[in-house]
Amino acid sequence: MKKLLALSIILTALFAFSIKENGYKVGDTARDFALKNVDGKMVSLDYYKDAKGFMVIFTCNSCPYSVAYEDRIIALHEKYANKGIPVIAINPNDDERSPEDSFDKMIVRAKEKGFEFPYVYDETQEITKAYGATNTPHVYVLDADKTVKYIGAIDNNTKSADLADKKYVEDAVNAVLKGEEVPEKKTKAIGCTIKWAS
Amino acid sequence: MKKIITVIIFLSGFIFTNQLFSQNQNIKIIDVPQLEELMKPTSSQNITVINFWATWCKPCIKELPYFVEAQAEFPEVDFIYMSLDFEENATRADKFALKKGLNPKGLYLINNLDYNSWIDKVSPEWSGAIPATLLIVDGKKFFYEKEFDEGELTSLIKQKLN
Numbered sequence: 203m204k205k206l207l208a209l210s211i212i213l214t215a216l217f218a219f220s221i222k223e224n225g226y227k228v229g230d231t232a233r234d235f236a237l238k239n240v241d242g243k244m245v246s247l248d249y250y251k252d253a254k255g256f257m258v259i260f261t262c263n264s265c266p267y268s269v270a271y272e273d274r275i276i277a278l279h280e281k282y283a284n285k286g287i288p289v290i291a292i293n294p295n296d297d298e299r300s301p302e303d304s305f306d307k308m309i310v311r312a313k314e315k316g317f318e319f320p321y322v323y324d325e326t327q328e329i330t331k332a333y334g335a336t337n338t339p340h341v342y343v344l345d346a347d348k349t350v351k352y353i354g355a356i357d358n359n360t361k362s363a364d365l366a367d368k369k370y371v372e373d374a375v376n377a378v379l380k381g382e383e384v385p386e387k388k389t390k391a392i393g394c395t396i397k398w399a400s
Numbered sequence: 401m402k403k404i405i406t407v408i409i410f411l412s413g414f415i416f417t418n419q420l421f422s423q424n425q426n427i428k429i430i431d432v433p434q435l436e437e438l439m440k441p442t443s444s445q446n447i448t449v450i451n452f453w454a455t456w457c458k459p460c461i462k463e464l465p466y467f468v469e470a471q472a473e474f475p476e477v478d479f480i481y482m483s484l485d486f487e488e489n490a491t492r493a494d495k496f497a498l499k500k501g502l503n504p505k506g507l508y509l510i511n512n513l514d515y516n517s518w519i520d521k522v523s524p525e526w527s528g529a530i531p532a533t534l535l536i537v538d539g540k541k542f543f544y545e546k547e548f549d550e551g552e553l554t555s556l557i558k559q560k561l562n
Binding site for chain 1: 456457459484486513514515516517519520526527528529530531545547
């Protein structure tokens with residue numbers, strides 16, 4: 203009987219765990235991290251003392267949809283870093299499953315594109331799991347207290363920034379800067395799966 | 401001389417029509433309303449498999465042979481391959497799909513980049529990552545955001561057929 207009880211407790215726990223939705227929802231407080239940047243230094247959100255927020259972007263070298271958004275990510279940082287909301291780009295992919303996304307290749311890509319923002323590697327994938335990122339590119343806009351204000355896509359046209367008539371991340375960041383409600387808090391977009399370590 | 405000209409005209413005409421034929425694509429470029437139409441059950445007892453893929457998506461390409469296997473094993477099941485390539489790459493997607501042995505009648509490309517407006521219509525469970533596969537069984541939807549392993553899809557269909 204005891205055995206059966208123990209088993210049922212374990213099963214219930216397993217079940218509860220498996221149906222628990224992973225990752226952050228809008229309104230949650232995001233955790234900080236210490237991840238290695240392409241310049242060799244560790245990057246943490248707390249390091250930015252005067253930040254009014256962050257654009258945490260899960261992206262990588264290998265995904266064509268991430269590549270399609272690279273120039274827009276650069277533009278977002280250019281536009282908002284000096285207003286207090288920088289881009290922090292995180293590569294979530296396991297480099298064994300996706301060799302294009304190794305730390306060394308990240309350094310190459312950051313140099314090629316002249317990234318002015320950190321491009322860090324989540325080698326253990328712990329942060330990616332904690333945030334609940336599912337695809338690349340996947341954006342989390344945080345305010346100064348690391349409260350999640352927006353989760354989703356950069357805009358509504360992967361192919362062309364000019365053709366996008368909804369700029370989700372810009373709208374969210376503008377709202378955070380003004381202390382207003384974010385108009386669209388969660389969006390979805392087609393992207394590449396995160397390459398999880400097996 | 402006249403003969404030669406006739407032959408040249410004849411030959412060039414032949415080459416021209418031949419080119420026209422080779423440009424004839426199987427892949428159908430569609431928008432959201434047609435996708436919604438495809439997701440509607442045609443009859444009870446019917447299984448439709450809709451696979452969302454793209455030529456640039458490595459895990460998608462990896463699982464395609466398992467879909468081809470399932471196509472052969474279940475002729476009664478409708479297999480639809482919904483490419484998420486950009487419209488200008490339709491020819492490439494078409495050629496690629498044929499080379500891989502995908503059902504030519506089931507080839508579609510959805511040309512709507514406002515993804516947030518339609519991802520939830522496929523399934524609220526879908527984050528937008530591909531590969532993703534939707535099974536429609538007797539009008540019920542079963543959604544899988546994953547890369548299928550060998551044999552996984554066939555056993556899934558078997559299970560749904562019972």
